[in-house]
């Protein structure tokens with residue numbers, strides 16, 4: 001029995017060593033161990049069969065999704081509007097502001113930017129009775145005035161890309177007035193010679209997510225309706241290509257198998273934990289003047 005006891009202790013010690021060696025990258029880097037999916041360019045009469053199918057993939061699986069709505073292009077297509085209205089209020093479905101006419105905001109003054117953010121928020125409020133808190137920059141372009149314009153309109157999250165909004169990203173400090181969660185991974189992209197649209201494999205996208213989690217502690221995966229549309233070169237049909245939907249489903253399976261949570265953009269900061277300094281995560285005490 002003595003030997004057996006020793007063997008068990010020895011075994012436990014060995015397991016501990018193995019566990020420590022298996023996580024050489026365990027560090028103090030905060031992470032949400034999560035990925036937010038961003039579906040841009042939600043609008044009337046544009047590949048609407050494809051838009052609805054992509055949103056439905058997440059709905060069927062009970063997974064979160066953030067959709068970027070173009071304010072001046074929403075409201076008259078029953079297929080899109082009915083779907084969005086039906087999902088409004090569902091915590092797994094987040095509506096984000098994606099510009100008024102999909103403008104390049106960096107070409108506008110602060111006042112111009114703020115006015116367009118406000119117009120889209122008002123349109124979304126009139127249609128759905130919700131106030132967006134997330135701004136997804138059209139073309140991913142932003143400048144300092146965009147940060148101000150978004151905050152002036154009471155929004156707390158901005159998602160551009162890492163070129164216009166370079167790292168580092170503070171994901172751990174609580175109660176920030178503006179959280180920056182740019183796109184860090186793409187589902188598809190224009191080919192280098194600009195002749196056709198490429199949808200990446202689920203393995204490639206998964207690697208991108210893993211790398212983003214390592215480097216930034218979160219991942220934002222951008223999708224466009226055309227990533228999943230049947231097409232010839234750059235001519236898209238309003239029809240789903242089921243191979244691309246299958247790749248998305250395999251990606252979502254893999255993410256979940258690996259214990260990565262799927263969240264909306266505005267939830268990323270709520271899932272952040274600091275691997276070693278766990279005590280640092282206590283909820284902030286309400287200030288007296290609040």
Ligand SMILES: [Zn+2]
Nearest residue numbers: 040041138139
């Ligand atoms: Zn867009």
